[in-house]
Amino acid sequence: MTWTGKGTNVANVPVYVVRGLLEAPRPVNRRQEEEQKGQQFAPLVQGWRYYFPTLFEIELEPAEGNAIIKHYTTTGKPLHGVPGFSDREEKLEKDKPYAFTHTPGNADYTYKGHKKSTIAAPSGGPITPGDPYPFTYDGSFPTYYLYFYYEPTRDTPPPPDPSTGACTEPAPGQTINGRYMDPVVTAKILADQRGSERFDVLQGIPTSESLYGNILARSYLVQNTFVKMTGVCTFEVNVEKSWTLHWDPGKPGPKGPDGKPTTVPDPQQAEEKVTERYTVKRPYSYWVIDNLEVYRINQGLLRNYALPGNEIRLDPQGYQPPQYSTSQTGAFYPPSPPDPIIAPSGSYGGSSYKSKPSPPSENLQSIAEAGVDQVEVANDSLIFNGATIMDSRRTVESGPTPGSIPEPPQIRENVLYKPGNMISSDKANRANTTSAGTIAYGLLPGSINGGSDKEFPIYGINTVTVHTPVVNYSSVTDDRAHNQKTVPNPDRSAFILDRPFTVRIPTSGQHRNIPGYGNRDYAKYVKAKQVYFPFDVYSGDKRTFYPKNTWITIPTAQLDTEFFLPVWVDEGDYQVYFRTIAENAPPDYTTQPGANVDLIHHAATDIEPVEVIGRMYDFHITDIADYNWEGVFRKQKGSAVPSGVSYWTGLRDIDGGVRGNTAPYMLPIAPGKHPAKGYNNAAVKTGYHFKFDLKTKGNMFGAADGIAITPSFYFVGKDGTGRQEVDLYYHSGDRKFIRIGSPEDTEKRYVILNERLRNVPIAELRDTADYLYRQGGASAGMPAEAFTKQYIEKLSKSKTWVGRYDWLMLPSGVRTLIGPKAGLPATVDAGRANAAIQRWYGEYSIPSDVYVVKKGTNIAEHGRTRRLDEKSDIFLKKGYIIVRFNLESIRDGNTARPHLQYIHAPLMNQWRLEGYASSYTDPYGHRFSLLDGDVVFYHGDKSSKGDFLSRVPH
Numbered sequence: 001m002t003w004t005g006k007g008t009n010v011a012n013v014p015v016y017v018v019r020g021l022l023e024a025p026r027p028v029n030r031r032q033e034e035e036q037k038g039q040q041f042a043p044l045v046q047g048w049r050y051y052f053p054t055l056f057e058i059e060l061e062p063a064e065g066n067a068i069i070k071h072y073t074t075t076g077k078p079l080h081g082v083p084g085f086s087d088r089e090e091k092l093e094k095d096k097p098y099a100f101t102h103t104p105g106n107a108d109y110t111y112k113g114h115k116k117s118t119i120a121a122p123s124g125g126p127i128t129p130g131d132p133y134p135f136t137y138d139g140s141f142p143t144y145y146l147y148f149y150y151e152p153t154r155d156t157p158p159p160p161d162p163s164t165g166a167c168t169e170p171a172p173g174q175t176i177n178g179r180y181m182d183p184v185v186t187a188k189i190l191a192d193q194r195g196s197e198r199f200d201v202l203q204g205i206p207t208s209e210s211l212y213g214n215i216l217a218r219s220y221l222v223q224n225t226f227v228k229m230t231g232v233c234t235f236e237v238n239v240e241k242s243w244t245l246h247w248d249p250g251k252p253g254p255k256g257p258d259g260k261p262t263t264v265p266d267p268q269q270a271e272e273k274v275t276e277r278y279t280v281k282r283p284y285s286y287w288v289i290d291n292l293e294v295y296r297i298n299q300g301l302l303r304n305y306a307l308p309g310n311e312i313r314l315d316p317q318g319y320q321p322p323q324y325s326t327s328q329t330g331a332f333y334p335p336s337p338p339d340p341i342i343a344p345s346g347s348y349g350g351s352s353y354k355s356k357p358s359p360p361s362e363n364l365q366s367i368a369e370a371g372v373d374q375v376e377v378a379n380d381s382l383i384f385n386g387a388t389i390m391d392s393r394r395t396v397e398s399g400p401t402p403g404s405i406p407e408p409p410q411i412r413e414n415v416l417y418k419p420g421n422m423i424s425s426d427k428a429n430r431a432n433t434t435s436a437g438t439i440a441y442g443l444l445p446g447s448i449n450g451g452s453d454k455e456f457p458i459y460g461i462n463t464v465t466v467h468t469p470v471v472n473y474s475s476v477t478d479d480r481a482h483n484q485k486t487v488p489n490p491d492r493s494a495f496i497l498d499r500p501f502t503v504r505i506p507t508s509g510q511h512r513n514i515p516g517y518g519n520r521d522y523a524k525y526v527k528a529k530q531v532y533f534p535f536d537v538y539s540g541d542k543r544t545f546y547p548k549n550t551w552i553t554i555p556t557a558q559l560d561t562e563f564f565l566p567v568w569v570d571e572g573d574y575q576v577y578f579r580t581i582a583e584n585a586p587p588d589y590t591t592q593p594g595a596n597v598d599l600i601h602h603a604a605t606d607i608e609p610v611e612v613i614g615r616m617y618d619f620h621i622t623d624i625a626d627y628n629w630e631g632v633f634r635k636q637k638g639s640a641v642p643s644g645v646s647y648w649t650g651l652r653d654i655d656g657g658v659r660g661n662t663a664p665y666m667l668p669i670a671p672g673k674h675p676a677k678g679y680n681n682a683a684v685k686t687g688y689h690f691k692f693d694l695k696t697k698g699n700m701f702g703a704a705d706g707i708a709i710t711p712s713f714y715f716v717g718k719d720g721t722g723r724q725e726v727d728l729y730y731h732s733g734d735r736k737f738i739r740i741g742s743p744e745d746t747e748k749r750y751v752i753l754n755e756r757l758r759n760v761p762i763a764e765l766r767d768t769a770d771y772l773y774r775q776g777g778a779s780a781g782m783p784a785e786a787f788t789k790q791y792i793e794k795l796s797k798s799k800t801w802v803g804r805y806d807w808l809m810l811p812s813g814v815r816t817l818i819g820p821k822a823g824l825p826a827t828v829d830a831g832r833a834n835a836a837i838q839r840w841y842g843e844y845s846i847p848s849d850v851y852v853v854k855k856g857t858n859i860a861e862h863g864r865t866r867r868l869d870e871k872s873d874i875f876l877k878k879g880y881i882i883v884r885f886n887l888e889s890i891r892d893g894n895t896a897r898p899h900l901q902y903i904h905a906p907l908m909n910q911w912r913l914e915g916y917a918s919s920y921t922d923p924y925g926h927r928f929s930l931l932d933g934d935v936v937f938y939h940g941d942k943s944s945k946g947d948f949l950s951r952v953p954h
Contacts, residue, residue: 040325042386065092065137067144071103074112074127074149077159079105083242083271092137092144099134102148106271109150117145160275163339164236167284167375170229170332175290178224178405185217187437187458189304191516192419199516202432204467204599205306206516206525207423207584211464213302213312215416218408220322221295221441221454226390226402229330230285233375238340239368240275243359246349267351274359275340278368284375286399287390288330289382293451295441296321300416305433306423306464314416322408326446327381329392330399334375341371425527425583427466429599435461466584468525469517471509471595472604474578477502482655483907484900485613486888489573492611497697497836498567499655500540503608504560505529505578511595525583526556532577535612536828538564545825551579567819568828568836571612571698578606614698616707616889616900617654617910620646621669621935623691623757625845626684627947632675642759647673650915659915666915668882668930670937672922680923683880683937687848687944690936691758693841696889696900701771701817701835704893709808711844712933713740714882715852715940720928725855726876728805730847737851737859737868741806749803751843753814754796758841764816765792767834771817774831802842809890810840846883848943852876881938884931903932 030047070087071079079085084106092098102111113129115122118141127149137144191199192210199205246269253264300314343364349357379399381392390402416439437458443451478493479501488494495501507523530551537546540562546552554561579591585602592601622642623633635641647667653659664673669690674682684690694707716723728740738744754760769791770784778787800813819836853859853874862874888898903911911932921927 038327040327040381040383042383064094065139065142065144066090067092067098067100067146068121069100069146069148071105071148071150073109074151079109079150082106082109083273084109094137094139097134097136098144099131100146101131105150108153110153112149112151114149115147118143121145122147160238160277160340161236163238163337165233165334165337167233167332167334168231170231170284170286172227172290173230173285174228176224176226176287176402176404178222178226180218180405180408181221181223181454183217183221183439183441183456184410185215185439185456185458187213187215187300187302187435187461189213189302189307189435189462189464194413194417194419197515200514201306201464202462203514204465204469204512204517205423206468207425207427207466207582208468208524209423209516210419211304211306211421211423212417212419213300213307213314213421214413214418215300215302215314215437215439215458216410216413217297217300217416217439219297219319219411219415220408221293222322222405222408223291223293224289224405225291226287227290228285228287230283231332233282233284233332233334235280235282235335235337235372236277237280237337237368237372238275238277239343239364239371240273240340241343241359241362241364241367242345243272243274244345244347245270245272245356245359246347246351247353247356248351249354265351268356269349270356272359274362276364278365280337280368280372282334282372282375282397284332284334284377284397286330286332286377287379287402289326289328289380289390289448291450292326292382292446292448294322294324294444294447295451295454296444297411297416298440298442298453300437300439300458302435302437302458302461304435304461304464305430306427306466307421308424312418312421314418316411316415317417319411319415321444322385324382324384324444324446326448327392328448329378330380332375332377333394335373337372341368343367423466425468428584428586429467429582429596429602431465431467431599432463433466434463437461465599467512467599468582468584468602469511469522469596470526470580470582470602470604471507471511471522472529472578472580472606473506473509473594474531474606474608475504476576476608476610477504480907482615482913483613484616484902484905484910485611485907486898486901486905488905488907489611492573492609495565495574495610495612497565497569497571497612497614500562500564502540502560502562503531503554503576503578505531505554505580506559507556507580509595512597523556527581527583527585528553529556529580530554530578531561532579533563534574534576535569536566536825538566540564547825547827565612566828566833566836567697568833569612571614574610574612576608576610578608580604612698614696614700614889614900615654615910616694616696616887616902617914618648619667619692619694619885619887619902619911619935620648621667621690621692622646622759624669624684624688624936625690626688626944628679628682629669629674629684640756640759645675648914649911650917652913652915654910654914656913656915666917668934668937670880670920670922670928672920683939683942685848685942685944685947686846686850686881686938689843689845691841691843692935693839694887694902695818696838696840697836699891700815700838700889700899701812702892703812704891705812706815706890706893707808707810707840707842708888708890708895708898709803709810709842709844710886710888711806711808712884712886713846713852713855714884714931714934715854715876715879716882716928717879718926720922720926722879723882723929726852726881727855727857728846728881729851729853729859730805730849740846745805747804748801749805749808749844750799751802751810751814751841752797752799753816753841754792760796760816760841762792764818764839765796767818767821768816771831771835805846808842808844809895810842814841815839816841844883846881846938848945850881850938850943852881852940877941879940881940882934883936883938884933885935886933 028049067090071085080087113127191197191205192212248267250263251266253262256262297316303311374396376394377399378394379390379392382390384405391400438455441454476493479496482496483494508521510519511517530553532551535548542564581603589602591603591605593605595604635643647665671681671683713726713728715726729737769788773784773787803809816839817835818839819834887902889900891899919929
């Protein structure tokens with residue numbers, strides 16, 4: 001280890017660290033220290049200071065001091081550095097003697113005296129001639145000051161003026177401008193999700209669907225002006241050159257051989273300094289930031305009718321604003337040239353000069369130029385996103401030309417992106433709604449000389465068409481299985497009175513052929529779907545009544561809805577209306593059939609043509625006049641009180657459900673159907689009538705309405721074989737062999753409604769009388785109760801013509817009204833409801849003396865060829881005559897166009913629906929094939945006359 005400075009008050013000790021471990025628990029963060037002073041660094045720059053503890057042991061020498069010796073002219077000008085003069089310090093050791101004498105200097109200066117002090121540097125006071133007295137240092141003072149003073153000789157030129165330097169103020173010159181203040185912004189408002197947009201918003205997007213907003217723009221904006229500052233520093237410098245002058249004045253020498261005095265060489269030399277003054281110019285230039293504005297993205301705004309609140313705000317996501325740092329370090333640093341500038345020394349003269357020559361004249365400009373350094377400069381500093389745009393490192397004369405701030409890149413597509421903007425369901429359809437927007441940039445801190453936040457409009461954003469789609473392709477059930485119309489209407493669905501029906505209102509179907517629409521389910525966009533009936537209906541469970549002309553709302557998710565058609569609804573043609581209302585429909589919305597493909601409409605509609613149709617049902621035989629059957633229908637012989645037994649079409653009711661009757665109480669009346677023992681072969685003897693009734697529902701309450709019954713006749717053997725259609729003949733007075741159905745068949749048949757053995761309930765008669773009274777059936781001024789009494793006691797007990805043997809027409813005179821009376825809605829006319837169901841009473845028989853032939857047999861022709869009488873073998877006797885009914889309802893007396901069919905409707909057979917069997921087996925095992933409408937088997941060989949003859953006393 002080498003020490004320096006021994007003997008002085010300053011020591012330098014080099015220290016070397018070998019294998020030092022940088023493991024200080026708290027190293028000093030130099031970067032942080034400098035940043036606190038305003039310095040800025042690139043992101044990866046680090047700086048740390050580590051201390052290594054070092055122990056020095058210093059042993060002090062004995063007490064000592066020092067002497068400071070300097071040289072000045074009497075005018076106070078320092079002479080240090082002038083040839084022959086050098087200031088110095090010397091160590092003073094205690095108890096040692098010291099004697100200081102003046103420095104001789106050179107020929108240009110004469111010593112004049114000294115000043116000394118042991119307290120402080122001498123100032124003022126007289127100059128003491130001579131040298132100071134010697135002394136022994138006793139350590140009582142630390143410093144001995146001794147200044148020697150000289151006067152220049154008379155011929156010494158005055159010292160040159162000191163060097164000077166002056167610089168012009170920096171002036172702006174060249175500029176470099178950069179400007180990226182156009183955001184180059186675009187935007188779009190489209191259907192979610194981006195990249196797989198379900199809807200084309202230019203053509204249409206429904207409410208309750210969502211939009212996304214997306215803005216693309218430059219990631220930042222920037223503008224700058226860099227200015228080149230220029231100037232000149234001018235230096236007036238002294239250049240000093242030392243000359244060694246040579247001359248030889250000669251000197252007397254010994255006399256020469258001629259005795260004359262001689263001159264011998266006497267070479268002389270002298271040192272002389274020449275100082276010249278020169279002007280040196282040093283230009284300089286550096287760059288400063290005159291203007292710098294850097295803007296970050298603050299937010300974007302998009303406006304459109306379809307957006308929530310008509311506007312959305314897009315805040316940057318995952319956005320990194322530009323990083324930059326500046327430092328206004330631009331400056332120039334002029335040099336400090338030496339004074340004087342020392343030129344290389346020279347030699348001049350020689351033996352040819354007898355006296356001291358003067359130094360030659362010489363241009364030392366180049367020496368002056370070389371002696372003055374260039375001006376150092378530093379630019380302002382600008383580091384932008386890690387790149388040095390303006391370099392602030394100190395350079396000579398000219399600062400480096402700054403670079404350009406790079407063009408801002410476009411932001412990533414997710415920076416200003418906002419999905420999931422639901423279109424409110426209260427926004428009505430609207431085409432081509434315009435879009436607008438703005439993007440806002442904020443001025444970043446650290447900008448220089450100006451700038452403020454900026455906002456730019458966004459042009460060219462796409463339009464959005466709001467079109468909420470709904471469809472309505474409704475349908476209703478066609479109750480074909482219960483449609484008894486003689487001529488069904490193929491263009492209308494059948495709604496059957498007193499039966500359920502179903503409406504279907506789908507939310508799916510074909511809409512516009514554009515993206516996201518087409519043929520699909522549109523339930524999402526439905527506010528309500530409704531059905532409108534121009535007639536009263538019940539809900540399917542009959543708990544809710546809907547008056548006619550009411551819009552009924554159906555749950556959107558419910559495809560099918562069952563209703564029930566009240567029996568009092570008038571038969572006829574109707575239109576059922578449907579509408580599906582979009583969730584965004586305004587109060588004054590309009591509609592379009594099928595689908596609202598035109599967006600001015602907010603509802604889709606449909607119309608279903610229907611026909612309300614009545615029923616004909618519940619035919620049954622309630623009494624047979626044959627004495628053999630009296631005990632079946634009466635509680636006891638001779639009594640009018642009914643047993644309650646009747647023979648129905650089958651075991652099922654109007655709609656095919658279980659009626660509750662059991663065998664043998666099913667049609668036809670035939671052998672084996674008598675419930676009593678001993679009557680296994682009992683049919684009905686000819687001449688006896690049977691009573692029956694049936695019901696209808698619908699508008700069969702008019703005066704000209706009725707039930708048409710067409711009998712036909714068959715004959716079958718007692719063993720069930722040989723069934724064939726037959727003609728029946730009878731005698732009337734002197735007219736013989738009258739064929740039923742022939743022009744000669746003129747026998748009229750009558751029915752008394754309120755006849756003793758018919759047992760019509762008195763309530764039915766009262767209800768019927770009430771209806772007739774309300775319809776104007778009574779004489780003017782007759783009270784209702786009087787008319788009821790008249791009806792029950794007189795009108796209903798009068799004979800009503802119902803037809804002949806070959807046809808029956810049950811008219812209104814044998815009709816009662818049995819419609820519902822309890823639990824009717826308040827808006828329903830009770831009289832109309834009562835009239836909605838009708839019961840028709842009738843009876844029928846064939847003549848007691850009846851003659852049966854195969855149908856189409858010409859008995860007149862037979863009589864011409866052989867004898868024709870009651871015992872002719874042409875007549876069929878060993879078997880049963882089957883009476884078969886065909887039943888039809890007649891409206892308004894129009895027999896040419898029967899309304900309903902009991903059996904022969906094209907779409908259904910009510911006779912069969914009620915459980916009529918196609919065959920039966922008698923107690924003897926004989927199987928009989930049956931035809932629809934077979935009601936009674938008459939004995940082919942037994943007549944009611946036999947009963948009367950057997951009762952005549954002998």
